[in-house]
Amino acid sequence: MEIKEDDDKAEGKKLCARNKHGDGVSWYRGALIGKGNFGCVYLANLKKPRSKFSCFPCVMAVKCAEVSISGSIQKEREILDNIGRCGYVIRCFGEEITNGENGEMVYNLLLEYGSGGTLVDVIDKLGGGGLVEADVRRYTRDLVRGIYWIHSKGYVHCDLKPDNVMMVGNCGTGEFRAKIGDLGLAKRGMRSNKKRKLDPYFRGTAMYLSPEAVADGIQECPCDIWALGCIVIEMFTGKPPWDGTEDLDANELLDRIGEGRESPKIPDEISVEAKNFLKGCLAVKPMYRLTAEMLLNHPFLEGLVDVIETEEIEEFSDVNADSSLVLLSEAEADDELNRFSCSEDDSFVTEEESVSYWCEEVTNGGQIVAFDEEGTLKIQESTHTASSRNDSEYDHALNTTVPTSTGLQYPVAFTIPTGI
Structure with missing residues (x-):
């Protein structure tokens, strides 16, 4: 009953x-x-x-x-x-x-x-123990590819965090792909021919904000790389990137980040490649942070095999x-045709409060960039902005490989001086 x-x-x-x-x-x-x-x-x-x-x-x-x-x-x-x-x-x-x-x-x-919920759900299921490095590498590569795409289209996400990473199932394989969502706070990145305009308020969630965003109101592509580093630490440890700040309120946490004298602590028990990857993401000065394109070529992400999507x-x-x-x-x-069959599980999508949003001007132009099944970076000039109505551009029109000499590569020796 x-x-x-x-x-x-x-x-x-x-x-x-x-x-x-x-x-x-x-x-x-x-x-x-x-x-x-x-x-x-x-x-x-x-x-x-x-x-x-x-x-x-x-x-x-x-x-x-x-x-x-x-x-x-x-x-x-x-x-x-x-x-x-x-x-x-x-x-x-x-x-x-x-x-x-x-x-x-x-x-x-x-x-x-x-169908797999958010990255927060994946982390929480492990009870605070953190993910194994193989999973961290796989999800990190997904995020770097998504960030690279967003940046290549002239946008900055501004609110990257585990809550805004959705785990999308690949029917028939049991694998999940990490996909970036919640672009409501995204903004146009700075253009070289325009004077930088400082935002009166920062966008996003305090725990994942970069020092320059807090101190100077500057949110450009490097701020997404900083947030990526925070997310990777959270995947490794199962804890917030600024661990030990539970007793701090939002203003105290922002003061600590804005001072720029420290970065989130990099775990000791991870591989050397993972530590170097995080150092490249969490340099306090944005000019020393690696770009998304550099991170794609980082040793931490080498050797990963792409899972071929089998969704019908x-x-x-x-x-x-x-x-x-x-x-x-x-x-x-009523004339039905069997064309799709895929079972989905309910999940919970969480979203924290955001500070604010602004409408930005929209301009055309840019490049189409993608990855083939072997993980090779492809790029082609586009005379118009890609949209969801031109899906074939992503799958078929990308056939020119970026030459190694012209792409930004991960530096073999990249030293970050102490305190920057």
Whole structure:
């Protein structure tokens, strides 16, 4: 009897969520899996998952908020469109407005679902012991590739942390890939022909902010590399990068970081390559930090084999980008076709409060960069900004290898003087 009552309560909560924010044309809202200042994140399931007319995967995550307060989510959609598709950044499938209870309009952003939860969930499952180095290397390479892609498109993430790293399953292999999400606080990086503008407030989470971000309000590409170093330490130790600061409030922690006299402690029990990698990420002065391109060639990430994706997913287009797409009713979509089958597990997506966000100008141009199945870096000039509607560019148009002499390589001997 008690089990039936629990099931009824769970079903009641799902119905409450659906009534509060409404369902989409082709999907319905499932369980709440995350919540933050931006709004809420729910599971989204297709009403007709086997329909040949479907332009979505059968399970997604939908980030939503009332239209009047959805600026951060809409900013994230804009940035995802501008940087284009990358296998190491959470994918966007489109947006939709639904009608919630009391008639309010709700903005919904349809995103790739991380069935493995977040990197925080992976770390917490080990009870504070930290991940084995082989897993740390694999997830770190995923993150470096994602960071390199974002930086190559002219953006800085500004809020990299384990909570914003989603673990996306590869159907049929049991492996998970770390993908960067939550780009709502991202900003355009500094251009050489423009004078740097200092932000009046820093963006992101205090624990992962770099010294120059706290002290000078400067958040450029090196600040993402610093945050990466903090994440790697957390993966190794299972503890926050600034361990021993539990008794400090946010202002005291920021004062400690902004002084720039120390970096998070590098674990003693890790390999020499891992220590050197972290030293290159956590140099106090940003000019001495390695770039994402240099880190791709670091010995710590050598010898890793790429896991070939076996998802039986066709190229899902962005429902909002395809002008020829017509949304069909359920009655019109009864002609079903077996084209996708993948079981997903529920997970919890956590998100801490963020400081603020700004809308940035958007410009075209840039390069298309990717990695082939052997892990070789590919690059090709692009005359327009890649977007989620041009997915073939990522998979097929990248066929020119970057010459070793022109790419930024990890230095064989890279000495960082004490105190910088």
